Amino acid sequence: MDGVDTSITLTVNGREHRLRIDVRSSLLDVLREDLGLTGSKKGCDQGQCGACTVLLDGRRANACLALAVAQDGAEVTTVEGLADGDALSPLQRAFIERDAFQCGYCTPGQLCSATGMLEEAARGWPSAVTGDLTADPDLDETEIRERMSGNLCRCGAYEGIVAAVKEARA
Amino acid sequence: MRPFAYERAATAEEALARCDEETRYLGGGTNLVDLMRLGVERPARLVDVTRLPHDRIEERSSGALRIGAAVRNSDLTAHPAVRRHHPMLVQAVLSGASGQIRNQATVGGNLLQRTRCSYFQDITKPCNKREPGTGCPAIDGEHHNLAILGHSESCVATHPSDMAVALAALDATVLTRGRGGERAIPLADFYRLPGSHPERDTTLEPGELVTAVEVPPLAMPSRYRKVRERASFAFALVSIAAAADVRDGVVRDCRIALGGVAHRPWRARRAEDHLRGRPLTRENLAGAADQELAAAHPLRDNAYKLRLARNLIVRTLLELGERA
């Protein structure tokens, strides 16, 4: 379509892609429709559920709110890129072991979000429930719950998610 | 979504030069992209301003902080100086949205986000803010989370930002750059009340670009408290940013701003004036709250916000006093 298509380069899960995309496309739709990486889910397309969470230049982000054209040159890690070959990441293993999902639709977003969240916590970032803002937060259950609240799970697997995050961090 | 031209600006001049009536500046996009998908915003051109050199937080010799408009919300809350000096600002930003969105959203975008009023977001319904002159169905419709203060016959929307509430309490200044040059707009003058022009949220001129926010030092303990309909990841019903300098049980100075009650962050100056010099007691706090809320005009279904705002003022200031 005239004037609508544009070209971008994305590095997704370590692999560089030169893509011709509709300028209106979200990063989520480019991943799902153009690259066939359907692990990132579309639960609301409004940034209100977190199912589309990916790591964008190393930080967790909602791919549905990111215009793909604005991410030209970015590095993206999706759920498909969390494992090291056949070896699942500690979080992925813990999610299975702790039954941290039921339908599995929010799971890729939960996993990417938890991966990014652990990194944020390791850097000492505070959250809304952190008492002393000048100290490094202790990532207890209350902290994990607050920090993972951007990922809704209608099956209600929250207890398993918190347990899995704790286990993977240990 | 209407097709649009996308351009990345490297400098403010470049951004300004490319901006016309049908252009929107793109920050993190966390609100704009949603509004575009909803059909509320239909820009012909997006100028991406995230690569502008506005992504730093600088500490001035005056003790003020200059926060670039392109600073991500999460970087603001992670910054040591902000954490040390402005707990209420950090808490306000952290109580907004989710970790993901805070990683994407910029300070400038946070300031300029639009109301979450249902009618505004639904293009199949009238809304004076979205389409001037079409009416405001919220006044007689669903408005349990809309304004009690400063609203008009044409609009009862509330401003959704938490960060802006803290900035209002902090006497922050919004630094901008427009065709007429640079401006420093006190936050109190930055947001508008709806009046008969609810389509305008701010006093920004067309094309004027927010470049930074300057936060003067504040030597008082502060905190932000937000009440909402679930424990996290929800917009405020009512929120409060408060700071107090309490010595010997007397309020020497204080700052109070309310969120979720008006078209803009509501600086409670009457309450502050009432409190200064008075003992920090429940009674005086309630009196201060009543002074402020005397101007309120609750709608059919949101009178609870009066009590909520009053209780938050009393409780938050008492808690700040206990710490002193």
Place this chain on the structure above:
Amino acid sequence: MNAIGSRSRVEGREKVTGEARYAVEHPVPGAAYAWVVQSTVAKGEITAFDTADAEALPGVLTVLTPDNAPELAPVSDGELAVLQGRKVSYRGQIVAAVVAETLETAREAARLVRVTYAARRHDVRLTPDHPGRYTPDEAEDGPWQARQGDPEDAFRAAPVRIDCTFTTPAEHNNPMEPHATLAAWDGDALTVHDSNQGPSTVRSTLAKVFELDPARVRVISPHIGGGFGSKGTPRPNVVLAAMAARAVGRPVKLAFTRRQMYALTGYRSPTVQRVRLGAAEDGRLTTIIHESFEQSSTVREFAEESTTPTRVMYRAPNRRTAYHLTRLDVPSTSWMRAPGDAPGMFALESAMDELAVVLGLDPIELRVRNEPDGHPEDGRPFSSRNLVACLREGAARFGWSDRDPTPGVRRVGRRLVGTGVAAATYPVLRSPAQATARANADGSYTVRIAAIDLGTGARTALGLIAAETLKADPAQVTVEIGDSDLPRAGLAGGSAGTAGWGTAVVRACEALLSKLNGHVPPEGVEAAADTTEEVKGQGDEYARHSFGAHFAEVEVDVDTGEIRVPRMLGVFATGRIVNAKAARSQFLGGMIMGLGMALMEESVLDEAFGDHLTADLAQYHIPANADVRDLDAVWLDEHDPHVNPMGTKGIGEIGIVGAAAAITNAVHHATGVRFRTLPLTPPRVLPEL
């Protein structure tokens, strides 16, 4: 806590790596995208379509309207008559659809379709005394009303009386995966990858609607991103996707947006329920009267049946239960997790708590005193009933014995603290199914059945059931589900999936065992089962129900009206548990949805426009991670030989039943205020404190 096993989900690896593909994610070359246009009036007629601008957009393949849509064969569900006329019956109804090369083009073209309406005055307001109120002729779970003795006279004569009215809002299921279909035709053969709760049902419906031989329709659904009832009946998406694919001669993907779901995929009716309880001074009930007023669309009759659980709960010689519907110009109501039972038990169990307070009797003791010997209406024995055991087990675990019943006296800082209890029940249901079991030459087994896994862990559970029957290691059993080409099976719904499918799997495995003589030839040995006779032949000499008890602790902030639930415990007697790991998750998930029901979930209807305006996940709040704290679910070892060969009773729904009442009863204990309208948000709570 016994169970057949405790296994991690067999599809776990697929789900944590992103390999699991849901409906529209299946790779199909050349797929086009469909987008729906929804009505902007709640009632009326379409007078004109202008599709010129939409059709002129490059990349648009077709615009379907009632004027050019193919005629479909009528089916009983009026929601499936997609684009079959110009009548508008609710705001948000599908009035046109665009098919285009890309998602973005389809969305933009849908916006460009202009529809003109002759709107008529709509009626969307549910009131108990609505002039259009009627009592439906029949319902799925029995008569619309039941009456014994003289309930009204008994109520007037009762020494202790409770008469209160409870209001529950419309609630939307909101599974995380929106309803979605990828449809492709090959001649007159139709294949859909679809998000649903029963591929066999979707197949037979599509065959009817498009007048096809069912053998030419295939429904493939290996993974479903939740349903909670909303995917229990085929939805307009599957019909429209198939219609669109046929129209453009290409595969078509159609996924509803989250916003569209609020009009198009069903929701729980709001209810107004009046409960009258009459009791003797010792707490023994003399009469129970429970009436419910609910809504239905004009397109599809659906009764929430909120008074049904009251029929099995407590002994009382005089009793009456009835529900009434009003057909309004609203989107169609439908199943949402524990339809009827969830709102009904909120009302009944709140009323029981009110009675306990009036009597000064412990709420557990009140329930124990009213425990029936058999079914309260006809005296039939229960196949098993362990409500009292659940209450006692829960009381011991929760620390109920120290509870001071006085309301409004426990204060921690600025928070009032209280605890509450409520009972739970859910019927034991089962539908017929077919299954095959195959012994392979390598010692492994394959079980095949058109069951489906919405997140329940069905694949894993059926593997455990098969392995037990075959006396094999579960790792040796492969279960194939989620495809209508597999042996026909009923829905994942009514907490009946495992019971119905499991029966067929057990019978197929038994048949296989009887065929095996120690030697498996290279081509394997297969046996089949069909449980139609067995299931239909099961008599009603027993009343078959699950029971449970919920305990909740709440903190109510006196300044803000915010309610937090630091502790929640569910104790369930649901027969034999199949997979301990997944069962616990499912109970907890139900309880969390009950927490949402109690504290935040509400679809607000805009009376001026006629639609639900809380139409996204920022306005319709479901519990987030931070809302959930210390949560536990346990079960009793219950052996029930009268339900099915596994002894299972179904666990998918009972977790939500009664959970809201336990929380609101705790709120009363904390504050002394009785809230009879859900949900208990700060705007409702604060003014009463």
